[in-house]
Amino acid sequence: MTEEKNNNKKTGARWSDDQPMVMPGIRRFQFFTNVDDRALTKNLNRLAMFSISAILALDVGKAVVNKIPQSIYCYECRACYGTQDKCPVGISYQAELVVAGRVTDYDRFLRNGGLKCIRCGSCQSFCVQYLNLPRMFGTMQILTMKALRKGKIPKRMVQNAFDQGLINKDFIDEVTKYLS
Numbered sequence: 001m002t003e004e005k006n007n008n009k010k011t012g013a014r015w016s017d018d019q020p021m022v023m024p025g026i027r028r029f030q031f032f033t034n035v036d037d038r039a040l041t042k043n044l045n046r047l048a049m050f051s052i053s054a055i056l057a058l059d060v061g062k063a064v065v066n067k068i069p070q071s072i073y074c075y076e077c078r079a080c081y082g083t084q085d086k087c088p089v090g091i092s093y094q095a096e097l098v099v100a101g102r103v104t105d106y107d108r109f110l111r112n113g114g115l116k117c118i119r120c121g122s123c124q125s126f127c128v129q130y131l132n133l134p135r136m137f138g139t140m141q142i143l144t145m146k147a148l149r150k151g152k153i154p155k156r157m158v159q160n161a162f163d164q165g166l167i168n169k170d171f172i173d174e175v176t177k178y179l180s
């Protein structure tokens, strides 16, 4: 047994006697704290951390480049849904518009009535962060219309929004032209 233990030590393998007792008769294999065994997971951890940082930087960078930096501060708490009938055009999910702006998701923006918003500001007082929601929605409207002119938004998405009456008078002429 000692010979086997010595062989394992040479190859870096763990030996049960080396592990601390956690309960009588039970030894704990310290996979995550055993440096010899950790080389691969250490690198995987680094890769995971790098990926998470890159995704966060992309998310933040996109919002800043698109001039909707305040969207980064949205908690996604949905308190703004309390606007309800105080929204004159009946938009129910303001947070969806904020998140759509943060990640430049045109489909999400259209589906939730982004082009129907008249930027009145009624929803702003319901935001726990008091974010400038009308300004964010206005910026996203400009970006959406730019993308539409460049043909970057599939017609079926615009058609769905049109069929559901989710386009306000400011954009209806251009949207109708785009769909014809």
Ligand code: SF4
Binding pocket: 083, 086, 087, 088, 089, 090, 091, 094, 116, 117, 118, 119, 120, 121, 122, 123, 124, 133, 134, 137
């Ligand atoms: S700013 Fe837009 S979403 Fe907010 S209450 Fe006014 S119309 Fe509704």
Ligand code: SF4
Binding pocket: 073, 074, 075, 076, 077, 078, 079, 080, 081, 094, 095, 098, 126, 127, 128, 129, 130, 131
């Ligand atoms: S209340 Fe403000 S912080 Fe919360 S989800 Fe709505 S916009 Fe975001």
